[in-house]
Amino acid sequence: xxxxxxxxxxxxxxxxxxxxxxxxxxxxxxxxxxxxxxxxxxxxxxxxxxxxxxxxxxxxxxxxxxxxxxxxxxxxxxxxxxxxxxxxxxxxxxxxxxxxxxxxxxxxxxxxx
Amino acid sequence: xxxxxxxxxxxxxxxxxxxxxxxxxxxxxxxxxxxxxxxxxxxxxxxxxxxxxxxxxxxxxxxxxxxxxxxxxxxxxxxxxxxxxxxxxxxxxxxxxxxxxxxxxxxxxxxxxx
Numbered sequence: 001x002x003x004x005x006x007x008x009x010x011x012x013x014x015x016x017x018x019x020x021x022x023x024x025x026x027x028x029x030x031x032x033x034x035x036x037x038x039x040x041x042x043x044x045x046x047x048x049x050x051x052x053x054x055x056x057x058x059x060x061x062x063x064x065x066x067x068x069x070x071x072x073x074x075x076x077x078x079x080x081x082x083x084x085x086x087x088x089x090x091x092x093x094x095x096x097x098x099x100x101x102x103x104x105x106x107x108x109x110x111x112x113x
Numbered sequence: 114x115x116x117x118x119x120x121x122x123x124x125x126x127x128x129x130x131x132x133x134x135x136x137x138x139x140x141x142x143x144x145x146x147x148x149x150x151x152x153x154x155x156x157x158x159x160x161x162x163x164x165x166x167x168x169x170x171x172x173x174x175x176x177x178x179x180x181x182x183x184x185x186x187x188x189x190x191x192x193x194x195x196x197x198x199x200x201x202x203x204x205x206x207x208x209x210x211x212x213x214x215x216x217x218x219x220x221x222x223x224x225x226x227x
Contacts, residue, residue, distance in 0.1 A: 004156075031213050040122070042203060042219040043157075050212065058214070090156060097213045099145040099164030102205075104156035 003027050004105040006091050012111045019078040021108050023091030025071075031094040032074040033102065034058075034066060036087040043090065049074055081112045115140050115211075117204050119218035127226045132176075132191040134221045136204030139185065144206040146187040147215070148178055151201040160202075163187060174198070199225045 003026030013019050023032060031050055035043040035058075045058030047066040055066050063085060065077045078085055088109050092102040120135040138144060145164050149157040161172025168180045174197075178189045187204060204218040 033215070035217075040219060042119075043217040045214060045216070048212075048214060056212065092157075092215070094213060094215075097209070099162065099207065101147055101159045101162055102215050104149075104158075106156045107154075 004091060004093055006105040006108050010109045013081050015082060015112055016080050019081050021076045021089055023074045023105060025093050027093060028071060029093040029095045033092040034076045035090045038087050083112050086112045115206050115208055115216045117206050117216055117218035119204050119221050121221055123222045125224040125226055126194045128196060129193050132194045134189040134202050136187045136218060137185055138206045140208050144208045147205040148189050149203045194225045196225050199223055
């Protein structure tokens with residue numbers, strides 16, 4: 001299994017509070033991704049990173065920010081959590097372009113009440 | 114953005130029957146294609162991938178998929194379903210020279226009936 005650790009694995013938070021999810025990898029892969037998974041929507045890309053301090057928006061980036069100060073860590077921040085951000089969040093990594101696959105973490109279940 | 118369509122959000126098959134999960138994509142250039150499986154409360158695991166070599170790709174657990182450019186399809190099959198195949202299956206694409214992003218379909222939940 002690829003060395004990807006997401007923390008926390010479960011979190012309940014209140015509307016309006018900031019929340020940070022962490023993804024840590026031990027594979028030294030260049031690309032890192034944050035997805036959210038919701039019933040009927042599959043996985044949707046929030047943000048991704050193609051190197052340290054290099055990030056870009058995905059299709060559902062509103063209300064989220066990311067940072068990558070080290071190769072191994074990719075942080076996802078919900079600036080002011082809303083109930084619509086209740087979801088399961090997955091981190092993924094990929095070594096390079098050219099058809100290499102993405103490897104996924106175990107997910108973080110976030111509930112915003 | 115690229116799009117991936119998985120026909121049938123729920124598929125039920127009898128144990129021992131053929132499994133066929135459908136995936137169509139839209140892309141102006143031949144993409145890289147992937148099938149992932151997700152068991153309850155777990156992350157996604159790669160089943161197989163197509164990266165412009167052989168059009169018939171064999172993966173783990175007896176699954177295979179065929180890339181058909183003319184039909185823009187990458188359907189997943191398994192000759193004989195096992196109970197352990199019950200899971201959620203996702204088709205994904207990655208388009209060359211577009212930043213290595215992966216686009217996923219909405220998933221197909223496979224139920225295997227004993």
